[in-house]
Amino acid sequence: MSVTQSLRPIPFIDLQAQRARLGRRVEERIERVLAHGAFIMGPEVGELERRLAAFAGVRHCITCANGTDGLQMALRARDIGPDDAVIVPAFTFVAAAEAVSLVGATPVFADVREEDFNLDPLSIAPAIAAARSAGLRPAGIIAVDLFGQPADYASLETIAAEQGLFLIADAAQSFGAALHGERVGRFGHVTATSFFPSKPLGCYGDGGALFTDDDELAAVMRSLRQHGQGSDRYDHQRVGLNGRLDSIQAAVLLAKLELFEQEIVARQEIAGRYDGALASHANLPRVRAGALSVWAQYTIRVADRDRVAEALKADGIPTAIHYPRPLHHQPAYAGFPIAGSGLARSEKLAGEVLSLPMHAYLDGVTQDHIVASLRRAVAGSDVGRTASGYR
Numbered sequence: 422m423s424v425t426q427s428l429r430p431i432p433f434i435d436l437q438a439q440r441a442r443l444g445r446r447v448e449e450r451i452e453r454v455l456a457h458g459a460f461i462m463g464p465e466v467g468e469l470e471r472r473l474a475a476f477a478g479v480r481h482c483i484t485c486a487n488g489t490d491g492l493q494m495a496l497r498a499r500d501i502g503p504d505d506a507v508i509v510p511a512f513t514f515v516a517a518a519e520a521v522s523l524v525g526a527t528p529v530f531a532d533v534r535e536e537d538f539n540l541d542p543l544s545i546a547p548a549i550a551a552a553r554s555a556g557l558r559p560a561g562i563i564a565v566d567l568f569g570q571p572a573d574y575a576s577l578e579t580i581a582a583e584q585g586l587f588l589i590a591d592a593a594q595s596f597g598a599a600l601h602g603e604r605v606g607r608f609g610h611v612t613a614t615s616f617f618p619s620k621p622l623g624c625y626g627d628g629g630a631l632f633t634d635d636d637e638l639a640a641v642m643r644s645l646r647q648h649g650q651g652s653d654r655y656d657h658q659r660v661g662l663n664g665r666l667d668s669i670q671a672a673v674l675l676a677k678l679e680l681f682e683q684e685i686v687a688r689q690e691i692a693g694r695y696d697g698a699l700a701s702h703a704n705l706p707r708v709r710a711g712a713l714s715v716w717a718q719y720t721i722r723v724a725d726r727d728r729v730a731e732a733l734k735a736d737g738i739p740t741a742i743h744y745p746r747p748l749h750h751q752p753a754y755a756g757f758p759i760a761g762s763g764l765a766r767s768e769k770l771a772g773e774v775l776s777l778p779m780h781a782y783l784d785g786v787t788q789d790h791i792v793a794s795l796r797r798a799v800a801g802s803d804v805g806r807t808a809s810g811y812r
């Protein structure tokens with residue numbers, strides 16, 4: 422039997438394999454919620470917040486309904502709104518620009534670095550200038566840890582302090598990652614993450630969390646997620662939202678947290694296998710010195726992307742494009758200011774990136790099949806090489 426014949430359809434992210442490994446952990450946790458009946462703000466929510474805060478090494482974890490609400494609550498906790506500009510990368514998922522727009526502020530797009538896909542600190546000054554010339558007050562930065570690797574927080578925190586900017590870390594793809602031994606959750610003034618099912622730590626629905634060491638911000642964000650609640654349920658100190666995480670989703674996350682450390686290790690091994698097998702065949706993702714990625718995606722760059730993706734598909738291998746269009750080219754966001762230095766790298770990356778199947782349960786046989794197919798797809802031509810060459 423050939424390798425292909427022995428394989429079930431290859432999932433891009435294999436939640437079923439994780440489910441098998443979890444055994445009855447999730448069911449047992451959910452059954453407890455069904456028994457006590459506290460579906461909103463039940464004991465699982467507090468337990469999860471304590472565990473996640475300890476995991477990340479921060480004082481406060483405030484769970485919430487999803488990562489986008491988390492970003493919005495962080496912005497609102499600092500009263501960021503109309504006339505304020507918040508700098509966001511142009512090459513990322515839409516949520517950062519969306520949250521800024523939802524609070525009435527203006528997203529200003531900055532460029533990313535080609536080597537790690539993350540916000541380029543050198544693009545911040547031109548973005549500040551663009552905000553000012555549009556008559557806006559530069560108020561904050563949302564740095565996104567794209568594909569699982571923390572952004573360059575040493576540089577970004579320095580710039581934010583110098584310029585008086587509120588720094589939010591969007592760790593939707595990077596919870597569990599680290600920088601010089603410090604886990605994600607400790608960078609910026611506030612970190613927001615997502616527990617969307619396909620994230621490195623995902624629940625079985627929507628979910629998110631905020632992290633901070635700032636007691637005051639934490640108190641305001643807790644209030645915001647619960648209708649702006651004050652001293653009691655019907656005391657509303659500020660306009661808030663219904664932004665809570667369900668007890669059942671907290672129960673799922675508590676069960677999954679038991680395996681999370683092992684999964685982070687497995688993700689390193691799998692990314693390492695891709696690195697070793699594809700080094701001379703494609704332009705591979707790079708992890709900066711001192712960074713640990715959780716490999717939410719393993720994203721390569723190929724010049725002839727559509728043809729390569731088609732070849733992989735013919736071999737039963739799913740791929741994805743994160744992200745095909747930079748945000749400043751999206752109809753909803755095309756009118757917002759951009760850094761004066763331009764967004765050339767965001768535009769280039771959007772045309773080259775291709776994400777391969779990546780999750781903690783990707784077995785060696787399947788990965789060999791993916792590698793062989795990709796090697797065949799790029800063999801004998803120049804298609805694996807991007808303008809900047811292999812890594």
Ligand SMILES: Cc1ncc(COP(=O)(O)O)c(C=O)c1O
Pocket residue numbers: 486487488489490513514516517565566591593594614615616617627628629
């Ligand atoms: C980088 C990034 N930020 C924010 C979000 C938003 O999270 P959610 O879907 O939980 O709102 C996502 C993903 O969904 C994301 O990938």
